[in-house]
Amino acid sequence: MSIFKRKRHSGIHYSGINPKGYHPSQIKFYLILLPLALFMLLPMAFIFSHAFKPPDELFAYPPRFFVINPTFKNFIDLFSKMSSSGVPVSRYLFNSIIITSVTIVASILVSSTAAYALSKKRFKLKKALFAINTVALMFVPIAVTIPRFLIIQKLGLMDTFWVHVLPALAMPVGLFLIKQFIDGIPDEIIEAARIDGANDLYIYFQIILPMIKPAIATIAILTFQATWNNADTSSLFINDESLKTFAFYLTTLTSTSAGANTVAGQGIAAAASLIMFLPNLIIFFFLQSQVMSTMAHSGLK
Amino acid sequence: MVNNHIQRESKFKLWLTKEGSAYGFISGYALMFIIFIVVPVLVAGLLSFTLFDTIQFPKFIGLKNYVTLLTQDDIFMKYVLPNTIEFAVIVGPGGYILSFILAWMLAQLPKLPRTIMALILYSPSMTSSVAMSVVWLTIFSGDQNGYLNSLMLNYNLIQEPIQWLQSPQYLMPIMIIVTLWSSMGVGFLAMLAGILEINPEMYEAGSLDGISNRFQEIIYITIPSMRPQMLFGAVMAIVATFQAGAIGVTLSGANPTPQYAGQLIVNHIEDYGFLRYEMGYAAAVSVVLLLMVLLFARVANSLFGSNE
Numbered sequence: 001m002s003i004f005k006r007k008r009h010s011g012i013h014y015s016g017i018n019p020k021g022y023h024p025s026q027i028k029f030y031l032i033l034l035p036l037a038l039f040m041l042l043p044m045a046f047i048f049s050h051a052f053k054p055p056d057e058l059f060a061y062p063p064r065f066f067v068i069n070p071t072f073k074n075f076i077d078l079f080s081k082m083s084s085s086g087v088p089v090s091r092y093l094f095n096s097i098i099i100t101s102v103t104i105v106a107s108i109l110v111s112s113t114a115a116y117a118l119s120k121k122r123f124k125l126k127k128a129l130f131a132i133n134t135v136a137l138m139f140v141p142i143a144v145t146i147p148r149f150l151i152i153q154k155l156g157l158m159d160t161f162w163v164h165v166l167p168a169l170a171m172p173v174g175l176f177l178i179k180q181f182i183d184g185i186p187d188e189i190i191e192a193a194r195i196d197g198a199n200d201l202y203i204y205f206q207i208i209l210p211m212i213k214p215a216i217a218t219i220a221i222l223t224f225q226a227t228w229n230n231a232d233t234s235s236l237f238i239n240d241e242s243l244k245t246f247a248f249y250l251t252t253l254t255s256t257s258a259g260a261n262t263v264a265g266q267g268i269a270a271a272a273s274l275i276m277f278l279p280n281l282i283i284f285f286f287l288q289s290q291v292m293s294t295m296a297h298s299g300l301k
Numbered sequence: 302m303v304n305n306h307i308q309r310e311s312k313f314k315l316w317l318t319k320e321g322s323a324y325g326f327i328s329g330y331a332l333m334f335i336i337f338i339v340v341p342v343l344v345a346g347l348l349s350f351t352l353f354d355t356i357q358f359p360k361f362i363g364l365k366n367y368v369t370l371l372t373q374d375d376i377f378m379k380y381v382l383p384n385t386i387e388f389a390v391i392v393g394p395g396g397y398i399l400s401f402i403l404a405w406m407l408a409q410l411p412k413l414p415r416t417i418m419a420l421i422l423y424s425p426s427m428t429s430s431v432a433m434s435v436v437w438l439t440i441f442s443g444d445q446n447g448y449l450n451s452l453m454l455n456y457n458l459i460q461e462p463i464q465w466l467q468s469p470q471y472l473m474p475i476m477i478i479v480t481l482w483s484s485m486g487v488g489f490l491a492m493l494a495g496i497l498e499i500n501p502e503m504y505e506a507g508s509l510d511g512i513s514n515r516f517q518e519i520i521y522i523t524i525p526s527m528r529p530q531m532l533f534g535a536v537m538a539i540v541a542t543f544q545a546g547a548i549g550v551t552l553s554g555a556n557p558t559p560q561y562a563g564q565l566i567v568n569h570i571e572d573y574g575f576l577r578y579e580m581g582y583a584a585a586v587s588v589v590l591l592l593m594v595l596l597f598a599r600v601a602n603s604l605f606g607s608n609e
Contacts, residue, residue, distance in 0.1 A: 284424070299527070
């Protein structure tokens with residue numbers, strides 16, 4: 001076992017947790033992680049490759065994983081297509097972009113204001129409310145689809161833009177992560193501002209918000225993923241085709257009734273999948289360091 | 302009397318200036334939280350004691366839905382419950398342990414390769430089952446043109462193409478693999494961050510205390526030092542597991558899934574709620590699901606929760 005023992009007493013360490021550079025002891029981890037990462041990458045590489053395949057490659061036998069003659073044909077077909085009910089595909093995409101943007105902004109505002117109060121304000125129900133939210137981390141939305149359906153019906157939210165936005169704002173994980181992050185800001189900063197005569201709004205906008213950018217980035221990503229990928233809202237609560245989302249449109253392409261395996265369908269579905277997937281990746285890529293620094297505060301005690 | 306009134310009013314004003322703004326800040330979130338989480342859970346609880354077909358007003362029938370669920374619902378007892386438990390036990394703890402091991406191994410690498418690989422491992426979890434269904438349907442397609450079939454035919458592993466997603470014996474394993482593939486989510490990132498946060502001096506102290514290998518180090522130092530992140534990761538894993546229930550229907554393209562092979566409790570709710578309109582009964586199943594989540598979370602809490 002002594003080979004596992006590491007030198008940790010030197011100033012700059014090259015082995016062990018969070019090393020500063022390469023060390024031979026890391027080889028064994030690369031040997032496990034690299035093949036695994038490549039394997040996990042395959043389905044995503046497949047979306048990329050598939051989306052750019054011309055029809056003869058999509059249906060070639062034997063099927064090929066990688067595209068040989070990439071073409072934008074699938075994307076052009078996708079956007080020149082109307083759904084079966086006459087709504088152009090660009091409309092679904094437009095809906096998704098607007099809905100996702102509005103939801104992200106609203107979610108940041110709603111969660112961060114609540115988190116500020118739960119972290120820095122003093123009031124009676126503070127502990128109880130945070131405890132309730134912590135229990136709600138275990139909430140599985142899919143379990144209460146039916147009561148939600150009934151409530152949304154009663155509130156007259158069916159077939160409205162807001163039904164896409166409002167349910168997404170109740171995100172216990174979001175509130176939890178921001179609150180934990182704000183806990184890391186020393187109370188003295190806020191007390192000092194208060195002595196200088198700052199009110200709550202000033203403190204929230206001018207002091208708290210600029211200091212919790214990583215947490216906000218994290219909430220933005222989580223909200224983005226939940227909203228952008230959401231097809232259920234459109235299928236359950238929206239009848240008006242022109243209010244449905246791109247994710248929903250994709251489900252109509254892949255459901256067996258619409259014929260995922262028809263010649264035209266597959267190329268379009270692959271292109272649409274890539275459009276669904278790519279923004280997730282891009283956003284996370286740019287915000288990942290912020291997310292990691294938020295996650296350091298994520299502990300549940 | 303007047304005096305009293307003034308006193309009360311000033312008390313209210315005092316409260317308003319002291320605590321009012323706090324409640325103001327919370328109000329937006331609280332409202333959404335109540336409407337879309339608290340009330341639905343309460344309504345599910347209430348409806349579970351009723352007969353409700355969405356047209357007539359719910360009729361109170363006591364525990365009958367639960368009794369039926371436990372004694373007469375053959376599909377629930379024979380397929381849904383065993384499937385859900387199998388799926389949850391493998392995907393939940395399995396995905397969780399996998400997340401921890403991968404996070405721990407990533408933490409042994411320098412920042413750049415670590416970040417790149419963390420991005421790769423995390424990215425499946427941000428793909429929606431919707432976006433990925435195209436991939437799975439193509440890979441597991443039942444004709445000889447399916448990628449897996451073609452590959453296996455090519456190497457003579459099989460003689461005939463297999464209907465992967467329509468065969469009861471393959472659907473569940475495929476569901477598990479697909480879900481595990483996407484299980485390195487928020488909890489994984491939290492655990493990775495947790496491991497990186499541990500003070501290196503802890504390890505030095507540990508080696509002085511006689512910890513001699515990496516495995517002991519994980520058990521005695523790493524995990525105890527990051528219990529809060531372990532618990533957070535566990536809760537996220539549990540939620541993701543039960544939330545992933547729709548995967549069988551997405552893959553097979555049908556609810557119920559072929560011979561109920563991939564039928565999970567979530568599909569059962571949908572089946573009764575939206576296909577048969579037996580909302581009261583579906584609500585009872587929802588309550589059972591919520592209780593299962595709580596049960597799993599309790600186990601996680603007893604493993605990693607603080608002892609105070």
